[in-house]
Amino acid sequence: MNALFVLCSPECFLTLSALFLLLWQAIAKPNYKSVGILVLASYLISGVLLLPFVDNQGIYWNGLYVWDKMAVLWKVFFLITGFLVTYLSLESNSLITKGRAEFYTLPLLTTAGMALLASVRDFILLFVGLEIVTVSFYILVAFQKEFPSALEAGVKYLVIGALASSFLVMGIAFVFGITGSTQFDEVARFAQNNPVSTPLVLGLIFVLVGLGFKASAVPFHVWTPDVYQGASTPITSYLAVGSKAAGFVVLLRVLNLPFYDQSFQKHWIPLIVLMALLSVILGNLAAIPQRNIKRMLGYSSISHGGFLLMGLSAHNTIGCAAVIYYFFAYLVAIFAAFLVVILLEKNQPSGISIKDFNGLYQKNGLLAWSMAFAMISLAGLPPLMGFFGKLMVFLAAWESGQHLLVIVGALCAAAGLYYYIGVVRAMFWAEPETVQRIVLSPATKVLLWILSIGSILLGFYAEPVIKLVGAVLS
């Protein structure tokens, strides 16, 4: 592991650029918008620096850190997420207090934490990475402290997040107490050679509770709607994609290495199935009566967590590949939807309702079509990306024998159509109060085009993408 490799890894580069930007804006007090543009640039540079090391393989620092294809894929995912979040923040700058450039620099550190999580191979590093992500989210959620709703969201997220973290640490303590190690390979080796005792299973369950909070799976989802509604919209999109993905990448790592043994699987598969079942049912049914779009997307995010857990419950390579593909579909759709929400809510900090979408097609066609594609992709209609994501997840779960789960999931997905299509109906068939054209900046237009076309193209060419993901996993 040479110094160049360390410096070029996204974790290190993003941290250094965040430090530099913090110092620069504290001393030189530049225009806060220029800080945001530099943050965008540092995501791009970090992506370029990643290129020479894509083919690297190895486990470093006494088994603490792993660099493999999957880690690289997730790091790229998190870099894209961070880039889009910063772009969304720049779009919604009217809501950010002037002279608060930390709003742009803090996500750099969050993304660095997520990139670290993509290559954990030790429970201690797992905890550190997860805390980097969670603690910076506590600040980001409550950032608009002028609004009581943001403060409420921040406090709720802090209290429940702290509880979840304590569960995670307790679980790690149990695992360490029984196996004598926190390193994933060591734990896996212990499970192969020794019978799995009750405290070890308790440790597994506690770890699942802590990660279930990040993934907003159902018994641990209570914070989701309120926090999604109260946080400023770019941060909501970050929570929906980045934070959820951080939870799932850790679940993928943990369930596929230290807890992969048969004796563990017979304990965690029923739990994951239960969480998935509850998530799809509650998420889809509770989203139907919601009128606030951010709250609705919050419940929808719970249901998507359920579909993703379905992929995990399959406990095979197809399931894991499905989870990764699903996440890319989710990223494209969620960011398109939230970009439209941000452009519409410019003057309404409390978030907009479905009624505000009335007649959007007459105001701006591109916005309406982008939102429509996002909604249809989230609902899982062919031929968009979301459909193939759902299909893959269902196939994987069906093959591993979770028939009931797949049937319930398909029914809930059908129920979910109702609220996604409700938004589309409002945009195309409802009459607006006033027809006032919305003017978009060229960059935003390009981004909306890319997201819409991406969700169609990657849907049509899903097979090569899924094959690529499968190759990465094996």
Place this chain on the structure above:
Amino acid sequence: MSLFLSQSQPLSEQINTLAFVFQFLAAILVAAGMLGVAALIGQKGRKTKEKDIPYECGKDPIGPQNPRFSVKFYMVAMLFILFDIETIFFFAWAISYQDLLSQGIGALFVILFFLFLLGVGFVYEIQKKSLDWTQRG
């Protein structure tokens, strides 16, 4: 008990599990015991209105009972803890420094980087005037 003790496990494993069960039982017993025994045999004090008000040298208290603190206090406390924790890391490093040096000069750079991180935090803190008591907020 049969949930915890299965015949297939070796004896040492069983003892381990038993210790674990005992730890749980002891924790519950101690907590419940302290409250329970105190409630059972402890003398109940007389409860009067005078006893419930805060003690202020014999005079009745005036004004709000829980005054609002300036958020500055918390800010300073937080910053203090941050820079206090730093010492703990330095201790661990200083103790093993001799051993680490035999593996190369890397150990020095690691702590210098850590110091740099703290330095950035410190400069940021000064520049944002977090320690300036006259500043609002």
